[in-house]
Amino acid sequence: MIDFNPMAKIEPSAQMGFSGNRLIRDAEHRDETQLEDALTNKHARYLVFGGNKVILRHSDNGSGSCLRFNRDEMEALDGDVQTAILLGTDESAPVLAVTSPLDLESLKEPLAAYDLRSLLYSGHITDADAGAVAQAGSMLHWHATNQYCGRCGTASMARIGGFRRDCPECGLRIFPRTDPVVIMLPVSGERCVMGRSPHFPAGWYSTLAGFVEPGETMEAAVRREVQEESGIHVGRVRYHASQPWPFPHTLMIGFHCEAVSEKITLDDNELEDCRWFDRDEVSRMLAGDHPDGLACPPLKAISSALIKAWIESG
């Protein structure tokens, strides 16, 4: 078993939303046969996407909703598979992701279409399925945006069940993309710095974040992003946890870092507010009883996990 993890109960990364993937991918040992075999395997199960939404069948007896459809159920939904990728195997049964030109408006209970964020927070699926659907969403977006070779413009072809695309003209091999993002809580003693994106619900404050750029370490990215967004200088940087985040194919890498300056200079391109919070105020935001209704993002997001870990360390 590849996903043998004796640390699952205590490792911070294993507590994050989308982190419970248990599929055996074996991407480095695939050839062109596994996808074909999977498509004719009667034990195969399908995650079915329409655009960036995935289809869930709500349970009618309370024992759990289901993301995994068998071949007949999948074909009954629409049947016109556009893209099929082999995510991996689960207890020897193949698990695939397919896109379909479904009319999402016409879906009837017990079927419903969810974007991946709503699905995560719905509580309807297992951690293992949340991990599988994150993998599926990331890979399908990558296929949709890599239909053509970036080097020569020729139509490229999916290979090894979707873990690679090859250009038949110039031979370029393209692998699924995963974008590292640093996300961090700057702290100084009993205070931390949080910011508010204009896209946030009213009252939310959260950690700062940004993409790692070519030619920098993760720690350099933490310092650069904190300084760009808040003007704060950062000293020590301590890794906490990572999280796959399928919007569209990001790896969130979470840190606590030491703020070594005080003055906040807001980057108003990125944030509509950024300020210091003391530990008591943040505790109330996490608990949902802040007097002014301020709050942090929901648990399962690494931002909240970073904030909660700081509160619990105090």
Place this chain on the structure above:
Amino acid sequence: MIDFNPMAKIEPSAQMGFSGNRLIRDAEHRDETQLEDALTNKHARYLVFGGNKVILRHSDNGSGSCLRFNRDEMEALDGDVQTAILLGTDESAPVLAVTSPLDLESLKEPLAAYDLRSLLYSGHITDADAGAVAQAGSMLHWHATNQYCGRCGTASMARIGGFRRDCPECGLRIFPRTDPVVIMLPVSGERCVMGRSPHFPAGWYSTLAGFVEPGETMEAAVRREVQEESGIHVGRVRYHASQPWPFPHTLMIGFHCEAVSEKITLDDNELEDCRWFDRDEVSRMLAGDHPDGLACPPLKAISSALIKAWIESG
């Protein structure tokens, strides 16, 4: 100063090769004017690439070789700039990277062409220039392989000095790619596991490594890769350091991890040998006095840093 780092002397990531980049990129606040301004700025300096090699001017007085050419020197090399990107600014002067159809065979002393790995180990350049050239090499490779829109196949256009490419047809925005790779030393008490790639020089053994795949945490990637390559099951995973690695645009993320099983099952697609080493033997490999001539990769590579940190912790 963005790159203010009071931890530079003790932070493990700051000790790695290619980690010393000090350019201010300010990529999120650029428009279409900065590159134009930089190309007419007489203080601008150019890193000049021919293919995947960069031009170095050896010092004739021992005071240091130079990667940075002014406009006249750059044009005297060949003058026919193919791609120009604005890496960032250094004390307010723009630093650019350009590709040129140089005939590398015709270069004469004091000029020489180096691939980036040889340049790093040559000792000819500063840590800051090693970081800048890593950024340049990664970005230029990304531009070369993203000339066309992956979604619709139309020729794409470099924007904001090369930190983005836009499709004029479908509007897709593509950002420079950075591929996260986990690299790790599995340890158990006084022993560790190292492997030998068939591409290594004779006698070399090193850490295991592999790309993070979509939909997994970094810790899950560590467990999957160690198990795929060596058959070893992994318990605890502890982050050590990261390193930009421009082959072609990778972010190496280094870990020590706890081996919780003993039997090695070699993946002979990836490795030609993999075995347990005890601490004394590894010490001699690092020191260069192993009786059978076994060795680890050179310092400045994160693999050696992980191995050395384990030895020094014992």
